[in-house]
Amino acid sequence: MNHFEPIDGILHAEEVSLIDLAETVGTPVYVYSTATLERHYRVLAEAVAANGKALGDVLIAFAVKANSNVSVLATLARLGCGADTVSEGEIRRALKAGIPASRIVFSGVGKTDGELAYALDVGVRQINVESPSELDRLIVVAERSAACPDIAIRVNPKVGAGGHAKITTGGEGDKFGIPVDEALALYARAASSHHVRPVGLACHIGSQITDLAPLEAAFVLLRQMTMTLREQGLEVSRLDLGGGLGVPYQGGAMTAAPADYVAMAARVLDGLDVDAVFEPGRLLAANAGILLSRVIQITERAADADGSGRRFLVLDAAMNDLIRPAMYDAFHEVVPVTPRSGEAVSYDIVGPVCETGDTFARDRTMPPVQPGDLVAFTGAGAYGAVMSSEYNTRPLVPEVLVRNADWAVVRPRPSYEDILDREATAGWLVKA
Known part of the structure; x- marks a missing residue:
């Protein structure tokens, strides 16, 4: 319990x-139980540590949309946890809870110009760009702000998974991310801009995922895309692996263990020399x-x-x-x-x-x-x-x-x- x-x-x-x-x-x-929040974070952090350098300098960024209470966020912040945010309001909550901007990722399919400007002003770690039009708007906002933010291009891998159709986010018909070929071209276009700095790829395929197979398929695709971009002379130093690992809501229900999840990611990314980002939400808080x-x-x-x-x-x-x-x-x-x-x-x-x-x-x-x-x-x-x-x-x-x-x-x-x-x-x- x-x-x-x-x-x-x-x-x-x-x-x-x-x-x-x-x-x-x-x-x-x-x-809410403080002891449980702390235990769940440490289980994941220990799994990361057990895989040595295969995942680089890992950021665990709690998905604020799962539980945005400032005291919950502050509890995790004291352990070194970052934040995955999808609105200006969530960025503000994370900052109030003591999470430094350097550990905040800004995601979401409908970031407004005002939200982008705020993210640049506070200096978030990276902005996950989810469409060509968003990149165009971000370049304009960044030029106006005299900023050059680190960005990742969010990929739609056509691998949808999750506990319900409404929380599946990586399928072909879902609104999230950019198809692979378009994402590769967009990455190259971003690299030619003086106002953004593409540093990686991002992917999130769904929530309440109990089987590692679809997650592994998405991570393998990110590895392949990284190698393709590098062959074109482009830098790829981060891979944002998203979240989505499920939890047992019903007694006896089986889900993949966090240790197995992290070990799988390390195996897929081993030797790629990238820094991984994990964005657990439900896994820590449910x-x-x-x-x-x-x-x-x-x-x-x-x-x-x-x-x-x-x-x-x-x-x-x-x-x-x-x-x-x-x-x-x-x-x-x-x-x-x-x-x-x-x-x-x-x-x-x-x-x-x-x-x-x-x-x-x-x-x-x-x-x-x-x-x-x-x-x-x-x-x-x-x-x-x-x-x-x-x-x-x-x-x-x-x-x-x-x-x-x-x-x-x-x-x-x-x-x-x-x-x-x-x-x-x-x-x-x-x-x-």
């Missing part, structure tokens, strides 16, 4: 009782967090004409708090904080939002629960709070970071007054 374990029959986050947290902070609430929720009620529906009835477990957490099940058909285990004795029960686990899609699971068998009980969604530390919203005017779910027996609210729950005060009434609607 990654530092979420029962103590005296009560589920804890490290040494903190989830019952005590719920009573103090309320529910729903995200809870199992470092849970979403804590309380049971509102259990609604029984009598059997209909086909003889089937339903038992709805209605929680105070909803799709606006954790959208992965509704958006990606994603699985999260739901476990009682204080398990009751008795036979397991089958529930449809739902939230209070006025959408049929506000359903976390159908026919989920779990220990019996009663109204008022607390339950925890495991594996919720990535793409959870960061994708939450105030749909149905539900306040954004707060976030708590735990370290041993200490804990802190690192994003508070806004009051209804906070929500309403952010909006202004049009002048012509205000009575004199």
Whole structure:
């Protein structure tokens, strides 16, 4: 359970009782374990170190889109982690968390001129260029700023992989990256400019990938492209390998180990003399967090004409708090904080939002629960709070970071007054 374990029959986050947290902070609430974040980073860093010089001077850059909480980023920054960002806002978060600009990569298919100018101003490590038009705009912005940024050309290898079609990013029909032949030509064109400095290639083929084969195919392609560019007399000193390695969301589910993943990359790149970049997101954060929720009620529906009835477990957490099940058909285990004795029960686990899609699971068998009980969604530390919203005017779910027996609210729950005060009434609607 990654530092979420029962103590005296009560589920804890490290040494903190989830019952005590719920009573103090309320529910729903995200809870993150510092120990798990640190352990996951060190596992990956140790795998890199075990492969010697095959991967060069490696940068591990956490994918901020997975969990952008500043305290989470600061926890990783203290270990030497960099940041993979896709917006000016994420760059600002990384900087606030103490990640130096020299360890920040700027990716994304729709960078605005303003965002590019900001990235140049703060001096990010590299900008991953994803289209010819973006390169053209970056050259103009860089000339105006009297800058010459390091760039990598993001390649679309026509190797798509991931846990769902919506998180597959390297397939032929996906919006990300540049086809191989066009990428080679664009690299050469960038090298002729005095306003950008092409230093490498980048690739990211998807998320929640559990098989190393598609990742290896993409890395082999990057190696081949590197050799082709060098034959043309062009410098290629970095390969951004992206992220995407999956995690076990369900007990017993198998995924590739980080050590095997890094060893495969080292084998493919060995002797190429490049510095590798890894951009893990889910791998570091997913199992470092849970979403804590309380049971509102259990609604029984009598059997209909086909003889089937339903038992709805209605929680105070909803799709606006954790959208992965509704958006990606994603699985999260739901476990009682204080398990009751008795036979397991089958529930449809739902939230209070006025959408049929506000359903976390159908026919989920779990220990019996009663109204008022607390339950925890495991594996919720990535793409959870960061994708939450105030749909149905539900306040954004707060976030708590735990370290041993200490804990802190690192994003508070806004009051209804906070929500309403952010909006202004049009002048012509205000009575004199």
